[in-house]
Amino acid sequence: MTEPALDIQQLAHTFNRGTPYETTALGGVDLTLEPGDFVVVLGSNGSGKSTLLNAIAGSLMAESGRIRVDGTDVSRWPAHRRARLIGRVFQDPFAGTAGDMTVLENLAIASTRGLRRALGRALARARREELTEAVRRLGLGLESRLDTPMGLLSGGQRQALTLLMAMLVRPGLLLLDEHTAALDPRSAELLLRLTQTFVSAERLTTMMVTHSMPQAVRLGNRILIMHRGVVAFDLSGPQKRRARVEDLLARFEELRRSDMLDDQAADLLRRTYV
Amino acid sequence: MNLLLGALTIGLMWALLSLGTFLSFRVLRSLDLTTEGAFVTGGAVACALLTRGMSPALATALGALAGAAAGAVTGLIHTRFRVDVVLAGILVMTGLYSINYWAMGGGSLSLAGHQTLFEQAAALTGGDEGGGLPRDVTAIIMLTILVGGLAFVLSVFATTDLGLALRATGSSPRMARAAAIDTGLATTIGLALANAFTGLSGALFAQYQGSAGVQMGVGMIVSGLASVILGEALFPQRTIQRRILAAVLGAVVFRLLVAAAIRAGLDSNALKLVTAAFVLAALTIPDAFRRFIRAHRTGAAHD
Numbered sequence: 001m002t003e004p005a006l007d008i009q010q011l012a013h014t015f016n017r018g019t020p021y022e023t024t025a026l027g028g029v030d031l032t033l034e035p036g037d038f039v040v041v042l043g044s045n046g047s048g049k050s051t052l053l054n055a056i057a058g059s060l061m062a063e064s065g066r067i068r069v070d071g072t073d074v075s076r077w078p079a080h081r082r083a084r085l086i087g088r089v090f091q092d093p094f095a096g097t098a099g100d101m102t103v104l105e106n107l108a109i110a111s112t113r114g115l116r117r118a119l120g121r122a123l124a125r126a127r128r129e130e131l132t133e134a135v136r137r138l139g140l141g142l143e144s145r146l147d148t149p150m151g152l153l154s155g156g157q158r159q160a161l162t163l164l165m166a167m168l169v170r171p172g173l174l175l176l177d178e179h180t181a182a183l184d185p186r187s188a189e190l191l192l193r194l195t196q197t198f199v200s201a202e203r204l205t206t207m208m209v210t211h212s213m214p215q216a217v218r219l220g221n222r223i224l225i226m227h228r229g230v231v232a233f234d235l236s237g238p239q240k241r242r243a244r245v246e247d248l249l250a251r252f253e254e255l256r257r258s259d260m261l262d263d264q265a266a267d268l269l270r271r272t273y274v
Numbered sequence: 275m276n277l278l279l280g281a282l283t284i285g286l287m288w289a290l291l292s293l294g295t296f297l298s299f300r301v302l303r304s305l306d307l308t309t310e311g312a313f314v315t316g317g318a319v320a321c322a323l324l325t326r327g328m329s330p331a332l333a334t335a336l337g338a339l340a341g342a343a344a345g346a347v348t349g350l351i352h353t354r355f356r357v358d359v360v361l362a363g364i365l366v367m368t369g370l371y372s373i374n375y376w377a378m379g380g381g382s383l384s385l386a387g388h389q390t391l392f393e394q395a396a397a398l399t400g401g402d403e404g405g406g407l408p409r410d411v412t413a414i415i416m417l418t419i420l421v422g423g424l425a426f427v428l429s430v431f432a433t434t435d436l437g438l439a440l441r442a443t444g445s446s447p448r449m450a451r452a453a454a455i456d457t458g459l460a461t462t463i464g465l466a467l468a469n470a471f472t473g474l475s476g477a478l479f480a481q482y483q484g485s486a487g488v489q490m491g492v493g494m495i496v497s498g499l500a501s502v503i504l505g506e507a508l509f510p511q512r513t514i515q516r517r518i519l520a521a522v523l524g525a526v527v528f529r530l531l532v533a534a535a536i537r538a539g540l541d542s543n544a545l546k547l548v549t550a551a552f553v554l555a556a557l558t559i560p561d562a563f564r565r566f567i568r569a570h571r572t573g574a575a576h577d
């Protein structure tokens with residue numbers, strides 16, 4: 001039996017605990033991803049989907065719960081250590097790359113993810129050729145701009161390179177945090193296609209957070225809908241394959257109604273007892 | 275002529291301070307006030323060891339190492355205890371004042387009667403009296419070799435795997451962490467390296483002037499910043515190797531300008547005020563200029 005690629009148990013986190021602003025961002029999430037799963041995570045603002053991703057990556061240390069990646073318990077590991085197993089692409093196209101370093105230098109850093117970094121030449125000929133070939137596979141013509149500072153490239157180009165960088169060392173888990181949200185429609189479409197191509201070619205276990213239901217319908221083999229810090233719906237197999245945007249909208253409507261019911265019930269209680 | 279040679283000599287020593295400031299301020303993007311203390315520590319340790327009979331080269335190297343230790347402490351306070359880097363630097367700088375005092379056994383320490391690195395270099399060429407090269411000339415030759423060599427080593431280091439990790443940590447910490455770089459460790463290593471340069475600068479300067487004193491570090495961070503900024507203004511460069519070279523040249527030009535200003539009658543006590551004003555102007559004028567242009571443009575559009 002193979003280990004799950006990601007195994008989360010009772011992951012919980014509350015922001016501003018003990019203050020009037022206390023919010024439960026994660027209310028005990030259980031989630032298992034099999035190797036090769038491509039999960040799209042949906043949810044309205046404040047549903048906890050980004051918090052979940054940050055808690056997995058270690059940018060946020062969840063208060064309780066356990067996270068295993070490829071069978072390794074990483075719950076107490078800081079973000080940089082988890083990055084040995086996890087590849088990431090952020091929403092902000094400028095966060096995933098270093099603007100005042102060259103394209104090649106950025107790639108060289110990504111190509112040593114999880115390795116010991118010492119005084120070896122970062123851009124020795126063999127590695128240079130290897131990285132040039134990897135950039136050529138993106139098909140964006142960036143192989144002619146390897147010595148250009150990253151800061152001179154467009155957001156779309158930087159994001160495509162960030163995606164490539166996340167995969168240069170095969171990650172046990174790939175986390176995409178609304179990685180097309182800050183791009184213009186054309187670049188977003190291009191990046192989405194690259195994501196699809198790479199993820200399926202490499203059979204990477206992937207979690208992608210998005211606001212876009214068409215993206216959720218189009219990509220992946222599983223859809224999670226987060227709500228109030230827990231997984232409200234988990235669609236996989238034929239359910240996912242058959243899912244259309246309207247179906248997803250219906251689920252959101254269902255969540256909205258149950259919220260309104262809650263509010264109405266609270267209102268009723270208030271009127272009765274206060 | 276002597277004034278020029280003297281300015282060049284100090285400029286070359288300041289180049290090491292400038293490299294240290296470049297590392298902390300530009301590469302790591304941290305304003306590191308350890309500089310003020312580490313400069314003195316480098317000088318104090320070198321002098322203390324020289325007066326105990328250690329060889330000048332070794333004493334100088336240990337002065338640099340003491341600077342590195344100070345930088346590492348700032349790095350650890352900043353990254354392990356999450357104290358703001360400016361405050362961490364201030365704490366270490368303040369603590370170093372006492373340590374420097376103890377190292378010298380007082381507020382200052384004279385090297386009279388002990389051979390320094392400069393005298394050793396002069397002796398190699400036969401010395402002033404022996405018909406050899408003037409003291410300042412041998413000093414300049416020795417410092418050029420030393421500074422050139424270290425700048426070269428630093429440029430090579432900048433493109434090693436570790437060098438890239440340090441640069442990424444300053445440029446984009448989130449990217450660095452996503453690439454499994456321990457940004458806390460990288461920052462600590464970077465600050466140690468920066469202050470090794472500063473300590474070395476202080477060790478050389480103390481030997482050049484023949485003594486070390488607890489006050490000799492005052493204003494060093496601003497001098498370092500002025501050198502770095504001047505270098506960038508005169509030699510705007512993009513690659514890391516050329517930016518390192520620009521920091522070196524910036525320091526030399528800075529000291530030449532200082533010498534010229536004093537020659538022209540500037541009160542040497544006004545120097546720190548002028549330098550501080552220069553750094554302030556260099557940091558604010560480009561931005562203010564851009565805002566003025568923008569305001570002017572929109573103003574014109576309304577007409």
